[in-house]
Amino acid sequence: MTTVTSTTSTTTTAASTGYSALTSSDSGTGIDYSLLIEAKVNARLTKADRIDAKITANEAKITAYTDLQDLLQTVNESLDGLRNRSTSTGASSNLFSQRAAYIGDDDVFSATVDDDTEVGTYSVVVQQIATKHKIAADSASSKTDAMGYSGSFTLQAADGSAVTISMESDDSLTDLRDAINSQKSTSGVTASIVQVSDSGYQLILTANNTGEEITLTDGGDGVLSSLGLTDDDGAIKNELVAVQDAIVEIDGVTITRSSNTIDDAIEGVTLNLYSASPDTAVSMEISTDLSSIKTAITDFVDAYNAYRDFVVTQQSTTSDGEASEDATLFADSLLRQITQSVSSALNTTIATDDGTVLSLASLGITFDSTNNLELDEDTLNSVLSSDLDAVKQLLGLNMTSSSSQLSLLRYETAQTPQSFTLDIVRGEDGTLTSASVDGDSSLFTVSGNRIIGAEGTAYEGIVLVYTGSSGSVDVDFSQGLADTLYSAIDAAAADYDSDLTTAIDDLEAQDTTLQSRSDDIRTKAETYRTTLTAYYARLEAAAETAALLLKQLTYSEDDDS
Template sequence: MASVSSTSSSTSDLLSSAYSTSTTSSSSSTSSTSATTDPSDIDWSALVEASVQAKLSKADTIDLKITANQAKISAYEQLQSLLDDLSDAADALRAVSGTSNSSTDVFLNRAAYLSANGDVDAASSLSATVEDGTDVGSYDIQVLQLAKAHKIASSVVASSSEDLGYSGVISLGTESGSSVELTVTESMSLADLAEAINDQSGTTGVQATVLKVSSSQYQLILSTSETGETISASTVSGDDVLTSLGITDSTGALANVLQESQDAIVTLDGITATRSTNDIDDLLDGVTLHLYQTTQSDPDTESDVSITIEIGADVSSAKTAIQALVDAYNAFRDFVTTQQTLSSDGTASDDAVLFGDGTMRSTTLSVYSALTRTVGENSMALIGLSFDSDGTLVLDEDTLDDALLDDLDSVKALLSFQMGASSSDLMLLARGTNVPNPFTLDVTVDASGALSSASVNGDSSLFTVKGTRIVGAAGTAYEGYSFVYTGSSSKSIDVSLSTGIAELLYNTSSDASDSSDGTLQTLIDNLEATDTTLQTKSDAIRSAAETYRTNLTNRYARYQAAISAAESTQDYLTALLDQ
């Protein structure tokens, strides 16, 4: 039998297992028997796949690591989102007036509270909208007269759709505004004339309506768009359309006035004010009054009837913000609880991807510590907050309502950042995350009254002066703090700073959830970088395995050809021996 050479030990093994022969002979006669294996009986694909899979097992192990990392990244991102929600909820309750975050301070939300003095329905007489941050105060208001629009009517005509038969040019507008000349043709109906007038109402300030008095009686009603204005109407040329319609008389005066225009008249703390509108937004800064009816029906009792309007904190907004904080904390707590769940065999459950995670544990402890912080003599119990048996944060609304209505200053002190200063010339513009001990800020101005320096205990390097701003230097206890000084003389100002529960919650949650440099984002970035490296390794192993598959398939094809050639030679030699 012809021998088949092998280029490797694996090739020899393959051939010995896939192909064998045996030959027997005797001295009296020559005979040969052979046993062969048909190459087609060998599962070459399985042999190739087994070899390739042996190499791919390393890539599979790497892929499992990537999958585990992706699950952890997803969990970190969910935790990051929940902490971001908690941060937003705390942000509404942590800011104080004068800081750069004042626009989010729920305690600067304002509402108007009305109460009647005498026989008057306050809510039916007026309402008020108040801008956030408006100064609080109480005012006594009387509505002596409402502003009214000017209204006039034409004579009665038999149809609103039949041609009027008039041809001419009229001028229409208001005495204090602009007028427009309108062309009236014979084919125009009362409805057509009203449409033409309304097309120009944006310029003239006059609106038209066709009033159906009965099936055969129609009138054109003209009114000013704004109260306190007076209609001006005259004929320019052609037919005297206005007189023919009964809008003006033969002298050109308005013939049928339904309602005279008038201004609104109110008194504020005894001072009389007149406005052309019933929506008065320039009487009190930040307050718009909406007038509905006068506050007295009998002039003899005018001085005894009024409405007290109190501008104060919108406690309903504060209550909503506190409830949002409770909801955000409980959502965060539920997630953390899930990550600490054990399965029946005592190991971490499949959902507990972050079981034992140090960052989650430390953040949870910081959040809990912030919530249970005592500020002065008060704790979260002041606003009706407590933990139930399973750690859920619950809110007693009655306790919260009482605290908001009766002791709002204590609620603000408990929740928000506070600054006390011995001079109103110093205001807080921005703050850092640390809270320095009480200090005396020595402010110096030059001969022109401009701010020149600021120091504590004689150390002027602690602050940088920029115009009227005093900015804490980096690396000091005052880093992140920025003050505005509005005084014109040198002064020593005692300053005390304190932080509340919401401030602490905000700092803790935002430090962890910040999408740029928060602790969770750092972990996410590191895991994603690791996955990128692992994926590169996995891809390289799989690419090499596919190359190996191709080479091995080609090699086995050569083996099959060699085996077939050897068997063909064997068959030929056997035939010769048989002859």
């Protein structure tokens, strides 16, 4: 009985200890089952490790692609305003249409200018600036004590509406100020209190806007006279600033306005008057905002060089010719494709009508020994000031036509340079009936005065406006360097439907699939570990039982002898 009990106890212990009893030190057989289990499990995990390594490589590539995308988008941000496109033709701004006012003495006035305003030079004399009418009451000894006046009065500025102010005998100067200000948006008059001495306070009434006179009318109780706002005849008693309009002479023409902000004298120009200088004619030149164009070109050079530094890093090798540690995109076909596309666009040249060939060098931009860009500011300043049309033609989208009555409304980024002749027919009722090229009227549709490139044709995306009569119009589109480069980069790096976005999306989808496979392999490997552990634990328990039985048999034989 004792022997049987011992055998049962030992078998139970071996089976329950599982994995911990399978090391060589604990195993009854001396076999290190744990090493066997680890070897078998790790053989299965090797495939998961290879998958994880692929995921890690993909993540590094995604990061590199994202960095490249960001760098290229920064280049395009600098190019956008240089493409000579309006918002309707695909740009957020057009720096060639932006205007600036250059003023000889900006202490007298400043100016803001709308886009596309006609350029020109003006002589401006600020003879008088508009003022806000300001009047005062007589001095009071306290601003918080009751004044003892009862009654009412009305007040208003010329551009406001009359309001009634009622007073009680226990009202203070502060109460009166607050009552007036509670209706200032209606009356156009604001009240304030100024301490004029240690024991003297004055109520000040100021028109909210320049050029607007304040009028006061007593309600019959003599409150205005008691306050010292009017005299015995009802006239303003203490006028601090007389009301007056602004008077400005522009190219010899005198204009008068109630405001110091004048936006209707020169079309597209808003003058902001600061001080009068009646004996001084100030020169104001309205021209293209050259500083913004120069800034954009400088930003482009910096952005392009940052992109180039990234490309060089991705192409770097170690001393033994292997890809360097930072060259995640070494020999990457997509990077090579983008680099070639950008380089090709960057070398765009434009031939002018007189045969001059324009290129980056025309702007003072050249390549250094590492193919980064260098900018000669003197050359850039010179061409901006002397030949802005050449800069526009080199960089931007340009449409020329043989009719001044044909204008461009829309032109998509994907369009390429092209020339064609439009044969336009307008009916007897004045309606535009057709527009054709080489006799094919299916290439364009008409809607009102609009001529629209038909979908699926080379003219898709072009929208023209024509106000002339029937006839033929020659049309020429040239796509400059900035516009060409922008298009190439947009195709490669835009947030949607670009080469890099597609590549990143594909890698992320691949990683999702790979991660699922890796997780599945590891889960199955752990299940396999559990199965092996149980199996070897049973073998160990059986071996221990057999060993105990052998000992019992040996003991019995010895006992019989």
